[in-house]
Structure formats: structure tokens, C-alpha cells
Amino acid sequence: MNEYTPERWQFSLFHEASHFLLHPVGSYLEAIGAFDDIMERQANIAATEAKMPQHWVRKLGPEYKWNPGLMAKRFDVSIQAMRIRLKELGLPVLY
């Protein structure tokens, strides 16, 4: 079951807003039929950066002792999303 939490909903909103900002209307509409994987990844990257900016994750990590549970609360995301973000940035993931 795909749980649709407020965090998930907010990520989807950022994802769609990223499409709007990154992809000109023409190419967006053209792509609706066979949506481009690259456009999807771009929107996911932009949404992730909006929710968990790399600069702030790196800066606040030591303060939160790299605890993904506490950091997830700070960034208002799921613990799973926080763990993935820490791993993809090559940062410590404790607990």
C-alpha cells in the first residue's frame, strides 16, 4: 500500500512545481504521452533540493548528530526520505 502522507503530498507538489519551472510548457505537454525519465529525475532532484537543501543538511547534520529521525522532523520529511538524502550526499547515517 502506498501511504499518502502530508510529507509525500508536499514532495509531489514540489515535484510538479519543478516540472513547471524546469520544463517549458511546450516540451512538458509534448512529453505527457511518453514522459521522459530525465525530466522525472530532474523534477525529483529539484523537489529533494527544495525540501532538504544540501547546504542545510550538511550544516545541521553535526548538530543533530546525524540522527535521521531528528533531522527528518527538522526538514519535515519521512525518516526514510532523510536516510536516502544522507546516503546520496555521502554523509553519515546513524541509527
Ligand SMILES: [Zn+2]
Ligand atoms: Zn513528474
